[in-house]
Amino acid sequence: MKKVADEYAQTHPGFSLNLITTPDRPSYIQKYETLAAANKLPELFDTDATPFAQQLAKQGKMVDAEKLLKDLGVYDSYRTNALNYQRFDDGSLYMVPFQFELEYFWYNKALFQQAGVSVPKSLDDIPAMCTALRKAGITPVALDGQDQWPLERYVSYQPFRDAGPDFVQKLKKGDAKFSDATGQKTVNWISQLGGAGCFQDGFSSQGYSDAQNLFTSGKAAMYNIGTWELPSLATDKLNPAVRNDVDYFTLPATPSSATAANEYVATSGIGMAVNSKTFDPLVSDFLKFALAKYPSEYAATGALSPTTNVQTTIPANATPLYKKAIDQAKDLGSKLAMPWDTQLDPTTNSRLQQELVLLAQGNVKPAEFTSTMDSTIAQNAPKFFK
Template sequence: MITDSSAARRARLAGMTASAAAMVVLVSACGGTGGGSASPAKNFSYLSVTENTTVKTALTTLSKGACKTAQDAQPLKVETVPQASLDQKLQLLAGQNALPVQFAAGNAPALTQQLAGSGQVADLEKELKKLGVYDQLEPAAVSTIKALYGGKLDVLPYEYNIEGIFYNKKVFAANGIAVPGTWAELTSAAAKLKAKGIQPFSASGQQGWPLTRLISGYLYRSLGPDALKDVADGKAKLTDPKYVKAAAEVAALGKKGYFGKGVGSIDYDTAMNQFLSGKAAMLYMGSWALANIADPKQDTVGAANVGFMPFPAVTGGTGSIDQYPSNVGLGIALGAKSFDKNTGDWVSCITKNYGSTALKDQGAISGFKVNADVKDASEVAGQVRQTISSSKQNVLWFEALFSTKATTVSQTNAAGLVNGSLSPEKFMQTVQDALSSK
């Protein structure tokens, strides 16, 4: 659902982790009292990343329409930096007590949390409630942000994605397969498809994360929404039997040939193409894939023939099938010292109108409510949007709370897990060792 280039979108969303960068140390000026209160901002300054054009485009549209009054009082001014340079730029500006009014949050939530701890990031829950617009955020998006930012609403959800399994409705119907509600039903459906000569799943082993997300999906359904938080908090280890079980279940899919041949060499675009061209019946992916599904040049199956289902339940598990893995892309924070009345007017207008504008003009789903009657691009797009609106508690993904090292180890070894060169025990031990190393 994002209009950035596919490579940039994948780097930002698909591989995004809550610990995607090591904890950075801000210059000492961040921790001090700074230069006192800042004077009112002349512009609604917004520091974005070059790779993302969605937010800038939507804000520009709002500045000329629904938010023109806010624009007249505090004109929108956009500056961009490459995403790779964002953290360094934010640290520099924070050290100079010169953060813009609004800015793309750091690549790892740890940076934004440090800025918030030093009083430089606005408490958005407090500010939005004061403005009377807190209810304009989708509860699921709030849940995701708080899970990433230590219980705080440190960023606004200009983007919002949930993950699940896209499936070919035509293939399912032709083979008498109902939408699986349990893991056992999913594996049974895969076996039936394989027996008919149909590849059950498409996945990128080269990327790694589409496979590890299947592990976290199983963990969340079997052990509940705190399964990976318990690992991060030291209450559990990936080498515990119940955790290894999840890796073993995913490894079994590969052993039975459900991912097709050479999954380790399949890249993201090829995996997407396998599904959209009808060569595979299912694809685990995030809702950003709706943009690909809506493109008839890519989707020869046809958007009308694509369905979306949640990761299935695990019999006897404590997780809920309506807890969807989710992310907010690169969240947007606001400076605490420049949050004045004019900024408040902008924020009020954004929360009420951004969701509709981004969806109508760019087909992008955000974490803001859609207050206008906007037609969805397809039935599956409407289904996903409705799912987001009705979801109350979401979960993260396998590497969300991992260190950079553990994330890399996890994703580079995922293909080995499903092609049989790495046992489930060895895979989980390798990742746990990376988590435990300093």
């Protein structure tokens, strides 16, 4: 986007795009919420389609992105799933997507073979797979526990396969509970993953690069991450010792699953919102220019564009796995496994992330986790979902 903005500035003297950065996502969210409370949001700002963002939209602080994209004549070029990921519960669209990512389970074929395990046919197969890998002296799963959202992905998987995307929509409002059959399935599964030693020792204090290095060095058998990591996983940058052993599989599904095998986590990332208070002809003109230019610039970097009118450039140093992962987007179902950190109210989400670590470590029992989380949702959901 900086490159596009610099190009726009060449024909618009005095224009500049000033990017405000923060050290990490939690710091950004704190700054974003503080600026929103003070009514000092910048002209453009990043946000997920969270309950907090929906409140801003209801307060009239954000431009209707669907109308904006249609007015600019670019709406029809966007992937339906990319737009749907950014929508609020009522179907309204207030964020513009700037990326499109598919999330896979990357695995090391040689380590699987060494432990005598195969790609799991269902999520229920994974704890036993972890046990076998541990017995072979192999760390089963590399996990970034420090940032918390990667573990939160896991708690969303069983409900998505068991009941579909509606479960979290009901759960976050208190209309479904962790004590329900579907909720208990995921609570017990997370406990089983922890009990089977699926995640590396000390995972809760290890970060993003730790997890990535554990997998790319051939010390962990599996790594759940998105296509934004293709440059690290499917090019000649990957350690030659493991390069030919890396492959991926999608979220396991069975014939009885409520969602199809080609439906899993596909995100369009953190969207861009437009401040309605400062929206003027200059901002509109810049966005018209930027949204026409950006997709081709982005696709040229080897990434999946949120639009369908450009083709991803496969890097010259890519392995065959790179194109395979990109082409997977052509066979994607319509139901999305939404990351729960974008769905739950802030207080519930923070508590869930904390409790999941304790559950996976065996520090709390499933019954205790269930009681804590159902109580937390009951106390906090009404403040955001009325």
